[in-house]
Amino acid sequence: METKKVVGFKAFDKDMKCRGFQFEVGKTYKHDGEISPCNSGFHFCENPLDVWGYYDMMDCTLAKVEATGEVKTDGNKSVTGEINITASLSMPEFIVSAVKYIIESCKSGDKVQSSSGDSAKLASSGDYAKLASSGDYAQLASSGDYAKLASSGDSAKLEVKGEKSVAANIGTSGTIKGKVGTWITLAEYNDNYECIFVKSAKIDGKRIKADTWYKLQNKKFVEAK
Numbered sequence: 001m002e003t004k005k006v007v008g009f010k011a012f013d014k015d016m017k018c019r020g021f022q023f024e025v026g027k028t029y030k031h032d033g034e035i036s037p038c039n040s041g042f043h044f045c046e047n048p049l050d051v052w053g054y055y056d057m058m059d060c061t062l063a064k065v066e067a068t069g070e071v072k073t074d075g076n077k078s079v080t081g082e083i084n085i086t087a088s089l090s091m092p093e094f095i096v097s098a099v100k101y102i103i104e105s106c107k108s109g110d111k112v113q114s115s116s117g118d119s120a121k122l123a124s125s126g127d128y129a130k131l132a133s134s135g136d137y138a139q140l141a142s143s144g145d146y147a148k149l150a151s152s153g154d155s156a157k158l159e160v161k162g163e164k165s166v167a168a169n170i171g172t173s174g175t176i177k178g179k180v181g182t183w184i185t186l187a188e189y190n191d192n193y194e195c196i197f198v199k200s201a202k203i204d205g206k207r208i209k210a211d212t213w214y215k216l217q218n219k220k221f222v223e224a225k
Contacts, residue, residue, distance in 0.1 A: 006067040008044035008078060009097065010085075011055035018043075025063065028084040035081045037074035042067075042083040048098035049130070049148045050076040052166050052183060062089040064097065091198035092187055095170040098150045099132045118153070127162070136171070157213075170198060175224045177213045180205040186216035 012018045016025075023029065035041030044065050045051045051062070053076065069082030089097065113122045118135040127144040136153040143161040151158060154171040160178035167176050168185035172193060176184045185200040197219050203210055208221055215224040 006046065006071050006078070006080070008046045008065050008067060009048040009051050009089075009094070010042075010044040010063050010065045010083075011051045011060040012063065014059065014061055016061055023063075023085050025085050025088050028068065028082065030069070031081045035070060035072055035079050037072055037077055037079045041072075041079035041081055043077055043079050044083065045076055046078060046101075047076060047130075048094055048101055049150060049166060049168075062091070062094045063087060064089055091185065091200070092170045092195050095150055095168045095185065095187075095198075096134075096152045098168065099134050099152045140167075168200075170195070173215070175213045175215050177211055178203050180210045184208075184214065184221075186214065186221070188216040188219065 012023055016023050031041050063085050064087045066084045066086050067080035068084055069080050071078055071080045113131050115122060115133045116135055118137055120133050120135050120138045122131045123141045124131060125143045127146055129142050129144050129147045131140045131142060132150045133140060134152045136155055138151055138153050138156040140149045140151060141159040142149060145162040145164055147160060147162050147165040149158045149167040151169045152171055155173045156169055156171050158167045158169050158176045160167050160182050163179050164181055166183045167178055169176050170187040172189045174186055176186060178184060180203050182203045187195050188197040190196050199216055201208055213224040214221045
């Protein structure tokens with residue numbers, strides 16, 4: 001049993017509901033009875049990128065939460081009997097949170113790599129790898145399955161060669177390429193370097209081709225030369 005405060009992330013539908021329960025930013029909710037992962041209680045993920053395994057990022061609302069009651073964890077999902085919805089997050093804010101989480105809390109392990117400097121080059125060949133960078137001109141590559149790559153720096157390049165992976169690049173002039181089944185996220189900026197649009201999609205091999213570099217332009221995924 002764990003009762004300390006735990007910061008996490010949670011997704012809802014566009015009406016701020018999860019499993020039919022209505023939530024609201026700034027409020028605290030308490031669950032009556034026992035809590036059990038996947039069964040009862042309020043669920044959340046400590047790693048922002050793990051949320052993508054449970055919700056369609058193209059059709060949801062994202063939030064930062066704080067578990068203030070008992071917490072039980074099963075795999076990458078946690079459940080608590082008391083939760084506070086502390087803040088709503090835009091997609092850029094969500095990705096920045098993911099990069100910060102990996103860099104700040106995942107400093108060791110052969111499946112975790114992170115960098116905050118410019119021109120970083122991170123690569124992994126194992127499954128379930130997590131690579132993150134907040135510096136500019138970073139190059140991230142992974143050949144293992146179930147990888148999670150995130151970058152908030154400018155002009156970064158993310159390449160995913162494994163299957164069932166997730167890659168998010170929300171800096172200016174960011175590009176991504178991956179295999180069929182990979183979820184990708186890119187951001188678009190105006191001439192004042194203000195983020196004006198963020199879009200996510202799954203590479204299907206038809207509308208979005210596999211092994212092809214993409215950028216976000218005019219709110220659409222277009223091939224990057």
